[in-house]
Amino acid sequence: MMIAVHSRALGPAVGGVRMRHYADWRDGMEDALRLSEAMTYKCAAADLAFGGGKSVIALDRPLTPELRQAALEDLGDLIASLDGSYLTGPDVGTGPADMAVLRQRTPHVFCLPEEQGGTGSSSIPTAVGVLAALRAGARHVFGSESLDGRTVVISGMGSVGSLVAKELPGARVIVSDVDPARRDPAYEWVEPEEALRTPADVFVPAAVGGVFDPRTVPEVGAQLVVGPANNQLAADSVAELLVQRGITWIPDFVASAGGAVYTLAREIGHLSHDEAMRRVEAIGSTVDTVLTGEGNPLENALNLAKERLTRSALPAGEASR
Numbered sequence: 001m002m003i004a005v006h007s008r009a010l011g012p013a014v015g016g017v018r019m020r021h022y023a024d025w026r027d028g029m030e031d032a033l034r035l036s037e038a039m040t041y042k043c044a045a046a047d048l049a050f051g052g053g054k055s056v057i058a059l060d061r062p063l064t065p066e067l068r069q070a071a072l073e074d075l076g077d078l079i080a081s082l083d084g085s086y087l088t089g090p091d092v093g094t095g096p097a098d099m100a101v102l103r104q105r106t107p108h109v110f111c112l113p114e115e116q117g118g119t120g121s122s123s124i125p126t127a128v129g130v131l132a133a134l135r136a137g138a139r140h141v142f143g144s145e146s147l148d149g150r151t152v153v154i155s156g157m158g159s160v161g162s163l164v165a166k167e168l169p170g171a172r173v174i175v176s177d178v179d180p181a182r183r184d185p186a187y188e189w190v191e192p193e194e195a196l197r198t199p200a201d202v203f204v205p206a207a208v209g210g211v212f213d214p215r216t217v218p219e220v221g222a223q224l225v226v227g228p229a230n231n232q233l234a235a236d237s238v239a240e241l242l243v244q245r246g247i248t249w250i251p252d253f254v255a256s257a258g259g260a261v262y263t264l265a266r267e268i269g270h271l272s273h274d275e276a277m278r279r280v281e282a283i284g285s286t287v288d289t290v291l292t293g294e295g296n297p298l299e300n301a302l303n304l305a306k307e308r309l310t311r312s313a314l315p316a317g318e319a320s321r
């Protein structure tokens with residue numbers, strides 16, 4: 001298991017615990033490093049006083065419940081040893097109940113189940129943030145934030161994707177998932193390998209990262225791309241390929257920030273639900289900024305984040321990385 005702390009320039013590093021199988025533990029380390037960097041930009045672009053981090057528990061075999069508990073307890077001790085420099089929550093493979101296990105070893109844990117005083121799953125605010133980004137993107141691309149009559153393809157009908165689908169009543173919603181059990185008869189269905197190239201107004205990546213690369217960009221069937229999946233581009237240079245194809249892509253670290261914004265506002269800022277949700281809705285204004293800047297959306301979002309990171313850099317002598 002490992003914890004990556006990418007930046008503490010704006011405050012303590014935050015980032016969830018990813019627990020999944022990797023062919024080699026070094027692949028898990030790569031994931032931790034890449035995802036912790038993305039968390040730095042996510043927090044900075046959302047104007048949060050937090051830095052970027054990530055934990056990975058890299059599995060080489062399925063765990064018994066006892067081993068899983070022991071692994072979480074060890075991670076809790078590791079987080080405790082960082083003394084508040086790194087705060088965690090759930091990510092792929094972990095949930096609020098796991099956070100309760102970590103909390104037995106360290107206070108630096110969020111998203112405990114609601115009955116234990118936490119804010120529970122962050123999927124709802126994440127979906128609210130994606131919808132705010134989607135409406136802002138639609139204003140830029142289609143001249144109106146209404147999605148009535150538009151075709152929206154959602155890839156990944158998990159906790160966030162299924163919530164986004166529900167909030168688009170006037171749109172033609174086409175959904176897709178590698179798990180056939182996620183097929184919801186309320187929506188049209190497309191096989192996962194067809195989702196990206198299905199002709200649509202909007203494509204919502206809500207499953208895995210690495211969706212866009214030089215091979216897949218020519219196949220994209222939508223004009224606007226916005227979704228919660230982390231690290232959607234195989235490389236930063238792919239952002240320009242999307243621009244060249246006339247596709248408006250909203251950077252994932254902007255669109256997916258709702259969960260972090262809400263949880264930190266509630267659990268650290270002690271704001272009310274309504275005030276925290278207002279901050280999530282402000283993702284729409286960030287998207288406006290990112291889509292009206294001089295560069296491509298990724299450059300504009302990174303510039304916004306890096307400008308905040310530079311302005312608030314720690315005094316010399318204090319490690320920020």
Ligand SMILES: NC(=O)c1ccc[n+]([C@@H]2O[C@H](COP(=O)([O-])OP(=O)(O)OC[C@H]3O[C@@H](n4cnc5c(N)ncnc54)[C@H](O)[C@@H]3O)[C@@H](O)[C@H]2O)c1
Binds near residue numbers: 121177178182207
């Ligand atoms: N939940 C949050 O608060 C949150 C916050 C920020 C970012 N994200 C990111 O958003 C994405 C979705 O999050 P979630 O919580 O809904 O996850 P989830 O695990 O609940 O759902 C993901 C869904 O994608 C499906 N899937 C996996 N591979 C696929 C593929 N190749 N094609 C189509 N479907 C596929 C899975 O079967 C699953 O139904 C993830 O990448 C996650 O890291 C989530």
